[in-house]
Amino acid sequence: MLKFCRNKLISIKKEDNDILSVHGVLDDHIYGLTLNVKISISKLEILSVNGKWNRWTTPECPRAELFLKEAAGYKIDEEITQKIKKNIGNKSCRHFANLLIDCCFSAKEAALLIKWEQAKKENPDLSIEEFFQQSLQDNSPSSQTTKDDIKIKKIEAKVEVKTSDKIETNACFDKNEIKGFIVDLHVHTSPLSPCSFASVDEMIIQAKKIGLDGICLTEHNHLWDEDEINNLRQKHGFNVLCGNEITTDQGDMLVFGFNKDIKGIISLEELKKQVEKSNGFIIAAHPFRGFLTFNVNDLGLTPGKAANRTLFKYVDALEVLNGKVTEKENGFTLQVAKILKLPISGGSDAHEVFEIGKYATCFSEPVTNNDELVTALRNGKFSPVIFK
Amino acid sequence: MTNILCFSRNRCTSVEQMDENNIKSVCRLQDTLTEAFVEIIVKLPDLEIISANCEFTRSVYKNYFNAQKSLQKLLGIRIGAGVLKIIKGLVGEDINCPELIYMTEEVCHAVILSFTKDTLDKAPLTDSKEFYQKMVKDNTRLYNRCAAFAPGSSLVEGLDPP
Numbered sequence: 001m002l003k004f005c006r007n008k009l010i011s012i013k014k015e016d017n018d019i020l021s022v023h024g025v026l027d028d029h030i031y032g033l034t035l036n037v038k039i040s041i042s043k044l045e046i047l048s049v050n051g052k053w054n055r056w057t058t059p060e061c062p063r064a065e066l067f068l069k070e071a072a073g074y075k076i077d078e079e080i081t082q083k084i085k086k087n088i089g090n091k092s093c094r095h096f097a098n099l100l101i102d103c104c105f106s107a108k109e110a111a112l113l114i115k116w117e118q119a120k121k122e123n124p125d126l127s128i129e130e131f132f133q134q135s136l137q138d139n140s141p142s143s144q145t146t147k148d149d150i151k152i153k154k155i156e157a158k159v160e161v162k163t164s165d166k167i168e169t170n171a172c173f174d175k176n177e178i179k180g181f182i183v184d185l186h187v188h189t190s191p192l193s194p195c196s197f198a199s200v201d202e203m204i205i206q207a208k209k210i211g212l213d214g215i216c217l218t219e220h221n222h223l224w225d226e227d228e229i230n231n232l233r234q235k236h237g238f239n240v241l242c243g244n245e246i247t248t249d250q251g252d253m254l255v256f257g258f259n260k261d262i263k264g265i266i267s268l269e270e271l272k273k274q275v276e277k278s279n280g281f282i283i284a285a286h287p288f289r290g291f292l293t294f295n296v297n298d299l300g301l302t303p304g305k306a307a308n309r310t311l312f313k314y315v316d317a318l319e320v321l322n323g324k325v326t327e328k329e330n331g332f333t334l335q336v337a338k339i340l341k342l343p344i345s346g347g348s349d350a351h352e353v354f355e356i357g358k359y360a361t362c363f364s365e366p367v368t369n370n371d372e373l374v375t376a377l378r379n380g381k382f383s384p385v386i387f388k
Numbered sequence: 389m390t391n392i393l394c395f396s397r398n399r400c401t402s403v404e405q406m407d408e409n410n411i412k413s414v415c416r417l418q419d420t421l422t423e424a425f426v427e428i429i430v431k432l433p434d435l436e437i438i439s440a441n442c443e444f445t446r447s448v449y450k451n452y453f454n455a456q457k458s459l460q461k462l463l464g465i466r467i468g469a470g471v472l473k474i475i476k477g478l479v480g481e482d483i484n485c486p487e488l489i490y491m492t493e494e495v496c497h498a499v500i501l502s503f504t505k506d507t508l509d510k511a512p513l514t515d516s517k518e519f520y521q522k523m524v525k526d527n528t529r530l531y532n533r534c535a536a537f538a539p540g541s542s543l544v545e546g547l548d549p550p
């Protein structure tokens with residue numbers, strides 16, 4: 001029996017010599033919606049967008065229609081998917097965004113088809129395959145996704161652990177009971193982390209304001225330059241540290257004391273080898289971050305089963321307080337950490353100014369530079385803390 | 389002015405519960421230039437991809453016909469937060485096939501939506517406001533994630549930003 005089905009239909013006609021009229025329909029078990037999009041052929045640019053719900057879920061979903069027009073002016077280039085997801089998906093609705101992306105991809109193909117027909121008038125031997133292949137090379141995704149020289153290797157090892165199925169959700173890491181040097185160990189800033197909405201200066205100013213002792217910048221697959229960090233320390237008179245949030249085949253990892261700028265996806269096994277060589281430290285970031293409307297335990301996952309995941313063989317600690325996940329998910333991670341007897345940390349995972357300092361990590365001694373940070377992590381002298 | 393279409397696309401993505409432990413998700417595409425399918429089987433409760441297949445039976449891009457090998461890199465990956473970035477990184481690394489990446493995202497997304505449907509099925513038919521208010525209260529990640537849960541919406545009234 002089908003558990004879920006989504007149908008999308010996209011029809012495109014030429015409105016005039018430079019405008020495509022795109023009509024998209026999305027209809028699935030949950031949502032029904034339509035889009036009408038005008039796109040310039042010569043500029044490959046969205047001229048206008050109008051959308052309408054047919055079926056939706058919450059009583060406030062109709063608000064989404066108002067924000068669709070903000071996509072006008074977007075160029076259909078290599079950034080379009082990210083741009084639509086970030087702006088239309090967040091401000092309007094991610095299902096409208098999904099259909100809009102498909103409409104844009106279709107329009108790009110339609111525009112190419114029209115251009116090929118025009119080119120063929122001058123060169124009757126030009127095959128459609130030749131023409132499209134050339135356009136694909138011009139827009140190679142490999143030039144959009146920076147390759148890493150490290151090859152993905154399949155991880156086969158298994159960790160044997162004892163089983164515990166109880167989920168703990170009321171762990172207490174009260175800052176009033178944990179004294180020490182408090183650092184928000186997981187912070188993203190814009191533009192280095194494309195998903196962040198706050199500049200590094202805004203984040204630091206807020207961190208100082210709320211009384212943190214320091215912050216650690218952990219951009220997605222981007223390594224801060226040590227000189228830049230020093231400049232920020234001096235400019236703000238505040239402890240600024242840095243690590244890196246690296247995406248692996250087993251999820252996101254917070255990595256400290258490792259100076260290689262990894263781009264693309266690396267296998268966790270390979271990352272571990274390299275980080276060990278540089279005496280660095282790996283924390284599994286939000287290892288059980290679930291979904292928007294359901295949790296991992298709704299799928300029948302228990303801490304005992306989860307602790308068997310291969311990834312835990314390759315990490316030094318688990319982030320059990322992450323500001324972007326639910327209390328249940330943090331509690332679940334804590335249970336797994338207890339089974340595995342791994343050290344635990346906390347961080348806000350802030351992407352906006354108001355998010356900073358929700359959770360943090362408390363060190364027993366001050367950590368004022370990256371070397372001290374790695375030493376403190378390797379010595380295990382830290383614990384997660386609920387900061388605000 | 390003629391109203392004849394210059395391009396038409398149909399995309400159907402469906403999710404089937406194969407047995408207690410396995411779910412199959414298939415995306416089928418048929419448009420003016422392409423005919424293809426991508427199919428994955430995921431194992432519960434980890435949502436781990438244990439099988440991945442695809443075939444492009446019609447395309448103007450020659451390299452699309454070799455997509456099957458690239459898809460094998462997904463074996464062992466879990467569908468969860470951040471999976472789209474992993475797909476893009478793994479599948480996009482050695483084959484220039486944006487459509488394959490998109491269809492793979494669609495099959496993974498559909499698996500998630502199939503569970504979302506189970507949750508939303510619990511909402512009352514009328515007066516569902518309270519249900520959704522509780523949902524965003526229980527999972528602050530929903531706050532400001534779309535227009536329905538943005539400041540100004542009645543569903544987040546009285547809620548502090550997370």
